[in-house]
Amino acid sequence: MEPILVRRCRFAVDPVEGVLRDVDIYLEGGQISCVGECTEKSGIVLDAHSMICMPALYNAHTHAAMVLFRGFHDDAKLEEWLERVWRAEKRLTPGIVADASKLAVMEMLSTGTAGFVDMYFYPEETARVAEEMGIRALVGPVMLENMTSIEKWVSETLRLAKNLEKGRLVRLVVNVHSLYAAPIEAVEAGLEIAARTGARLQMHAAETRREVYAVKKRYGKFPVEALRDAGLLTGKLHLVHMGWATSWEYRAVAEAGATVAHCPVSNMKLATAGFLPLHDLQGEGITVGLGTDGAASNNVLDMFREMKAAVLLQRHSYWDTRVKALHALRAATLGGAEIMGLRAGRLKPGYEADLVLLDASSLHLQPLRADNLVSALVYAATGSDVAYTIVAGRIAYSPEKASRFSREARRIAERLNSFFKEETMVRGKGASPSGLVSR
Ligand SMILES: [Zn+2]
Numbered sequence: 209m210e211p212i213l214v215r216r217c218r219f220a221v222d223p224v225e226g227v228l229r230d231v232d233i234y235l236e237g238g239q240i241s242c243v244g245e246c247t248e249k250s251g252i253v254l255d256a257h258s259m260i261c262m263p264a265l266y267n268a269h270t271h272a273a274m275v276l277f278r279g280f281h282d283d284a285k286l287e288e289w290l291e292r293v294w295r296a297e298k299r300l301t302p303g304i305v306a307d308a309s310k311l312a313v314m315e316m317l318s319t320g321t322a323g324f325v326d327m328y329f330y331p332e333e334t335a336r337v338a339e340e341m342g343i344r345a346l347v348g349p350v351m352l353e354n355m356t357s358i359e360k361w362v363s364e365t366l367r368l369a370k371n372l373e374k375g376r377l378v379r380l381v382v383n384v385h386s387l388y389a390a391p392i393e394a395v396e397a398g399l400e401i402a403a404r405t406g407a408r409l410q411m412h413a414a415e416t417r418r419e420v421y422a423v424k425k426r427y428g429k430f431p432v433e434a435l436r437d438a439g440l441l442t443g444k445l446h447l448v449h450m451g452w453a454t455s456w457e458y459r460a461v462a463e464a465g466a467t468v469a470h471c472p473v474s475n476m477k478l479a480t481a482g483f484l485p486l487h488d489l490q491g492e493g494i495t496v497g498l499g500t501d502g503a504a505s506n507n508v509l510d511m512f513r514e515m516k517a518a519v520l521l522q523r524h525s526y527w528d529t530r531v532k533a534l535h536a537l538r539a540a541t542l543g544g545a546e547i548m549g550l551r552a553g554r555l556k557p558g559y560e561a562d563l564v565l566l567d568a569s570s571l572h573l574q575p576l577r578a579d580n581l582v583s584a585l586v587y588a589a590t591g592s593d594v595a596y597t598i599v600a601g602r603i604a605y606s607p608e609k610a611s612r613f614s615r616e617a618r619r620i621a622e623r624l625n626s627f628f629k630e631e632t633m634v635r636g637k638g639a640s641p642s643g644l645v646s647r
Pocket residue numbers: 269270271412448501502
């Protein structure tokens with residue numbers, strides 16, 4: 209792997225130390241080896257005098273291949289939407305998941321994401337695509353009680369873990385959908401796999417009031433309480449959503465050292481509401497990452513937009529400004545990195561060489577200064593300002609690759625659209641989900 213010299217970044221942002229000016233960053237052996245004046249270095253040179261350099265972002269929860277369902281009945285109520293998605297998902301094939309995963313990975317790389325925590329069907333397809341495209345991922349089969357048994361899921365998960373050992377960037381995550389869609393025994397079995405493989409166990413928890421009622425009915429307890437009382441709330445758990453948890457459940461999460469993914473856009477779009485006290489969680493030392501959730505409920509995988517939404521939702525919910533731009537930036541970089549098991553999220557020697565370079569001349573970032581830079585990144589930038597995404601010391605996205613990505617996306621979109629022909633024929637003519645008649 210050829211080293212990379214990022215020469216003279218106009219601004220470089222470290223989420224702990226702050227903003228640096230006119231620095232070089234040298235990457236070798238997949239790690240950052242120099243930040244500052246890096247003289248007499250050879251390798252690929254990226255001129256960054258008109259760029260902002262920052263650690264790459266990590267998507268702490270998504271269903272990558274659900275880009276297939278972008279814009280699919282997405283103004284319908286949650287129950288109707290879910291029913292239609294589940295019906296369509298019965299027709300999924302490995303080929304469709306591979307195509308959709310590739311589209312999702314191109315979108316993530318082109319918007320500054322270096323890694324994602326996934327939960328979807330045919331994870332071996334997503335894993336293969338992620339390795340090929342040069343993005344980090346955690347993947348694993350999903351335990352859903354109406355689709356598989358615990359035994360079958362355990363053996364599939366262990367098989368995948370074995371296959372992933374050969375890879376460079378993709379690792380296992382043990383996926384239990386939730387306590388309302390899988391029995392608590394699955395979490396127990398999943399934690400055994402986690403202990404054997406070193407993986408985390410990801411599950412949706414306390415996402416909706418309906419879920420809380422369902423779990424209370426089944427176990428007589430709130431979701432996190434039920435896990436804790438069964439001895440299953442450990443530092444291996446990665447809990448997604450957590451907008452409808454109680455204060456004592458958050459304390460239990462902090463004591464256990466479990467991590468949390470906050471998905472503000474998905475929560476708002478699906479009208480599930482909830483109040484995730486981001487400031488308190490970070491204050492209690494809980495590692496919180498930001499996730500887009502799937503594109504079916506977002507509808508983009510752009511982590512810059514997610515950072516802004518995270519701050520806005522906190523301010524709207526709590527009527528105060530304790531959550532600052534920097535809190536969102538830290539969640540999307542350091543928080544996500546920790547969830548993915550990486551020493552990353554900083555511009556410091558010894559950290560993983562996962563970097564993003566943004567165009568500092570974008571109109572909507574002006575007037576740009578060192579003192580408003582973090583604010584510009586969180587409130588004004590979008591993923592389309594990204595010029596380069598470097599993952600593990602390799603350039604995974606660049607201006608040269610952009611047109612190749614667009615061509616490939618068009619080809620994939622055509623194939624994905626043919627998946628919906630059957631759906632259209634079933635529904636017949638009439639109004640499209642958006643309410644507009646298409647011609
Ligand atoms: Zn989800």
